[in-house]
Amino acid sequence: MTLTDAQELKIGLMAEGLTLGSEAAAWLDEVTGGKSLTSADYASTSGLILELDGVWVNAPIHAQNPNFVGVETEYHLERVDDELVVSGRGRSAIARYWPQPAYHGTANQYGPLNNFVFTHADRVRLSPIRGCAMTCDFCNIPFDDPLEVYTLKSIEGSVEAIRVALEDPEQPAHHVLISGGTPKPKDADFHRELYRRVLSAFPEVAVDIMMVPLPGVLDLPELVAHGVAELSINLEVYSRERAREVARHKFNQGLPFYLDFIEEAAGILGPGRVRSMLLVGLEPPEDTLAGVAAIAERGGVPVLSPFRPDPVTPLRATPPPSASVLREVFLAAREIAHAHGIPLGPSCPPCSHNTLNFAEDLEGCRGHAHGEPRMRG
Ligand code: SF4
Known part of the structure; x- marks a missing residue:
């Protein structure tokens, strides 16, 4: 290529x-x-x-x-x-x-809308909890909000914030990602209720979920019945040595915990609907590529995310991967994924703004966006 x-x-x-x-x-x-x-x-x-x-x-x-x-x-x-x-x-x-939507920086009866949602390109991302029950050293969420401020957000406020983002007069979102931090085990029911409420409130809109596959949080038959579009079950780092250093909780859960769930979910949701993200630049390229193969072998869609050091994290001084490393990993990962009949994700071009791919299918044709973002140039 x-x-x-x-x-x-x-x-x-x-x-x-x-x-x-x-x-x-x-x-x-x-x-x-x-x-x-x-x-x-x-x-x-x-x-x-x-x-x-x-x-x-x-x-x-x-x-x-x-x-x-x-x-x-x-x-x-x-x-x-x-x-x-x-x-x-x-x-x-x-x-x-891509200019920002009008609602960014504004508030409603539930407080600042950006406490709930941010729009990126054609997708609005909802973060249903503040903080995270886990700590990954590359992620700003546990360092923006340490564990003591871990809080569940209002479900009504979450649904209303998504509605505002979808109806934004200047930059309406066209699909939804429910993401954010990982809940504590005691809050599994809250999350399942939130998923049900969001999926039911917007039946015409594609809603994706990005989450650690904790027991009781992701109920696959229930999510399918409520119309979830895609899941993202992120490995983040494939090398066990590196995962122990930078993603201790995920390391403790073990690779089979993630890979088995990806395989099960891909079997239930079908081709192209279960993604898994790997960070590029936090481990040797061969480990990332082994992760790409492991995801694709189980029917998942590998997504490459170039590591970007966030100033609030312990990895703030770790440099991002060079262009030559990114190019090398992209080309090799694409070949591995294609050998399994799977293109690198995501397939939505606007959503590829922060991933290492070009939203192309196996024939090199660009995927379809969910909507037309309003651009200026
Ligand atoms: S589990 Fe997810 S949200 Fe929590 S620290 Fe790790 S990457 Fe961030």
């Missing part, structure tokens, strides 16, 4: 970050009305969401990631002849910018 300029730019941007030229920065300021440029609610969503010739990228910037993006990088966003252009290392592409 030969990568296009836009695909190479995505890889370079994820590794090194983006510098905003003065005219592009002024234009962005005008377009956003001075509001935030990013939907930064998670380590991998900290950057500007751009679309380059159909290739979606979340481009980290110095303002959000001073821990690894310099003030001056090799990649620049410029305003040229009334168009946005990203260029760097001898490549360039016309860019379109």
Whole structure:
């Protein structure tokens, strides 16, 4: 596979970050009305969401990631002849910018809406709990909110926040991801009730769930009966040695705990509906690729997420993988997944903004978005 300029730019941007030229920065300021440029609610969503010739990228910037993006990088966003252009290392592409929805930064009767939801590209992500019962050193959630502030959020507030995001007048979301932290075992019933309520409230909208497969939380027959679209059961790190260091709780659960559930879920939901994410850059490439094979062998869809050090985490000073490592892992992982008849996920192009893939099927055709995000350029 030969990568296009836009695909190479995505890889370079994820590794090194983006510098905003003065005219592009002024234009962005005008377009956003001075509001935030990013939907930064998670380590991998900290950057500007751009679309380059159909290739979606979340481009980290110095303002959000001073821990690894310099003030001056090799990649620049410029305003040229009334168009946005990203260029760097001898490549360039016309860019379109994804502006934030109107509801970001606002509140309703349940409090700030961003306590519940953030929209990224065409998908709104709901975080039903504050904090997490587990600790992974690459994830900001347990460090933004230590265990003592672990709290369940209002189910009514969660449903209403999703509704607001779907009906946003400026940037409506078109599908839903329920994600966020892992609940304590005593809160399994709360989670199942939340899933039921969200799935029932929006029967016309695709709702995905990303969760650790804790007993009592993910009831597969019940979720299927309520119309869940896809599941994401993330391994994160495949090497057992590395998992013990950076994802202790997940390490203690063991690989079979995840892989067996992926296989069972893929058997029930069917092809292409059970994803599993692996971070690229926290372990040797051969371990990540072994993880890709393990997921695909069980009928899961491997998703590669370039490690992006979050400033609040213990891994803040660990550099992200280089462009050459990202390219090498992408090409090898694609080959492994294809040998199992499975394309790398996700298949939704806007949702690939922070993943190492181009939302293409086995024939190289780009997948369909759930809706048309409103872009500016
Ligand atoms: S289990 Fe998920 S939400 Fe919790 S710390 Fe790990 S990656 Fe973050």
